[in-house]
Amino acid sequence: MTHNLKDFPNTALEPLGIRALSPDNFFKLLIKSHPNKVYQGIEEARKRWKNPPFSQEDLITCMQKNKLQQLARFIAQHKEG
Helix, strand or coil: CCCCHHHCCHHHHHHHCCCCCCHHHHHHHHHHHCHHHHHHHHHHHHHHCECCECCHHHHHHHHHHCCCHHHHHHHHHHCCC
16 A cells, blocks of 8 residues: 555556555545444544644545545545535
């Protein structure tokens, strides 16, 4: 998992039986197979952040700034009222 996919071409990784994924695509796969667990895990982590505390909106903004667009969308769709 890396944002630096250009230095890890799948043609070089395929013989090793692995592939490179961006963090956002990694989370996309996790969300597809375990959406509730992903959401619960992210929420548990977010609620533990105390200094400074992170609201769900803060977390979504942080994810967007860090190239986690799909994950940010997922959290926005499932966020607590």
